[in-house]
Amino acid sequence: MTDSLLSIRDLGVRFRLPQGETMAVDGVSLDVAPGEVLGIVGESGSGKSQILYAMMGLLAANGRASGQVLFQGQNLLALSPDRLDRVRGDALSMIFQDPMTSLNPYMRVGDQLAEGLIVHKGLSKAEARAEAVRMLDRVRIPDAAARARRFPHEFSGGMRQRVMIAMALLAKPRLLLADEPTTALDVTIQAQVLDLMAELARETGTAIILVTHDLGVVARLCDRVVVLYGGRVMEEAPAEVLFDAPAHPYTRGLLAAMPRLETVLTPRLGTIPGTPRSGGSAKGCPFVDRCEVRLAACTTDRPPLRDLTALGPGRRAACYLTGAAP
Template sequence: MTAEPLLSIRDLSVRFRLPEGEAVAVDGVSLDLMPGEVLGIVGESGSGKSQILYAMMGLLASNGRAGGQVRFQGQDLLSLPPRALDRVRGQSLSMIFQDPMTSLNPFMRVGDQLAETLRVHQGLSRDAAWKAAVAMLDRVRIPDAASRARRYPHEFSGGMRQRVMIAMALLAKPRLLLADEPTTALDVTIQAQVLDLMAELARETGTSIILVTHDLGVVARLCDRVVVLYGGRVMEEARTETLFDNAAHPYTRGLLAAMPRLEAPLTPRLGTIPGTPRSGGGDVSGCPFAPRCPDRIDICTKARPPMRITGEGRRAACHLVEEAQ
């Protein structure tokens, strides 16, 4: 018997009102996340990756609006009133932001910030919440956790601050963790440690993860499945090993070609995708990648490509791919 998805997104759109018109950041995205799964959402800057997470969390800018459906544990997050959404965000749904220094309160001790989460959402006493906060800091391998809990964010390194954010996000043992490029500002050694820590804690707690990133190396290290986004639309979806071995969409192949590989011949320059990423604008009738696609044909600029099932557990939105028989 197939398990029910923990998260089911259907036809999600995110639009922003601007003086010059309406910008479409997310355009009809649909995807599922299974319990215990780690899903990567990849694409260039401006592809709409982060806006999917912000829409789910109710954190869009004041000029933004979301449409469609985001069902999580039987509830549509987009239609929940603010207080009900606060309860979901505090207990079942957590998020790690890209820059921990702007996410942590610089005027509060780190331990107090973690303890506040437990006091507000789980009703723990001050002492019990503090002990649990110190224990979680120790669990994310912050040395001398009891002493460090009494320090302020500026007294921590970037990698340690990101560990604090992971600890805060996992304190309530959420069913789903949203991670918005959580290792972008870290050097590669600390990045690997943080990613391994996220994966280890997720396995221990049974937490599912959606990881937003532009780094395919991070995806290869952590994710079970990948969704490739461009111009606010899903271009391709597949299991990680399938995507890396045999990408179906020209955009995915371009991203993979731009990755440095140890086994590849040494060349003066990495591969690139010609042109510039599509910036937010109005609705696009054809494929948003068509202006940059080396394989485009006439229909690519005129008709929206259908999402075709190209194999078991994989799909692609391209006029040039064939439906699996």
């Protein structure tokens, strides 16, 4: 992708544990275009969130990242903490999974929003607070001026997530990272939050990387999807194409397990046998132990992530049964 806003190349994330080193992300490469909404999906432990944390410099103390994360011409993995701080909260923002633990319980909501504008944009306190109220109103917080003077515990879960969206978008970032932003919300509030993110992304031109295990969320919001398993990319495709014609056995398994209206007639959902692998392996396909169509080569050789141009533009899959034989 020549006009990429973000280019990730061979990203690896390793953690030191008492029993040895484990790899959570194994050679991930992907691109994000300006204004695009990219979904990263997979089961818990597949490495989705660690990609975002590596980009933001927020890995746990026992973690380390390798490879390149090129954002606006800078390798985020090579930046000093001071230079990375200037990028975070300005051109790059993140919405975390749990807004209650992400907001400071001792600061009023308006002050928390204003703080980023004071630090990154050089606004006065009065100017920053006025901008914060305007953004709270924009994300449909009722009586925004009064609510800005309240503390996080005085907001509902849906309202707190709207506050996090407002905080992330206040500095007009080029790229927004969203880590399971609707997990704790009921379906009605979830739909409102997703629609709000899509609307603000269209208005501001902000690109979004959405990490989720919910394929319904992906179908509603994303332009393109990357399917992750065991820290590796299994498949990549435009969202509509992925749902209509998945190329990888793991993707087909995920889609078969997703509730649909037609399951009223056939109520049994599909399942993927076995348990998820939480880290990469030195050889072979990480999905081999759970795959019902595996070949002998799948246990010994890592399937390359092939371009599937014959099946349509923007498609890739790491499977020997898709494309040329091994």
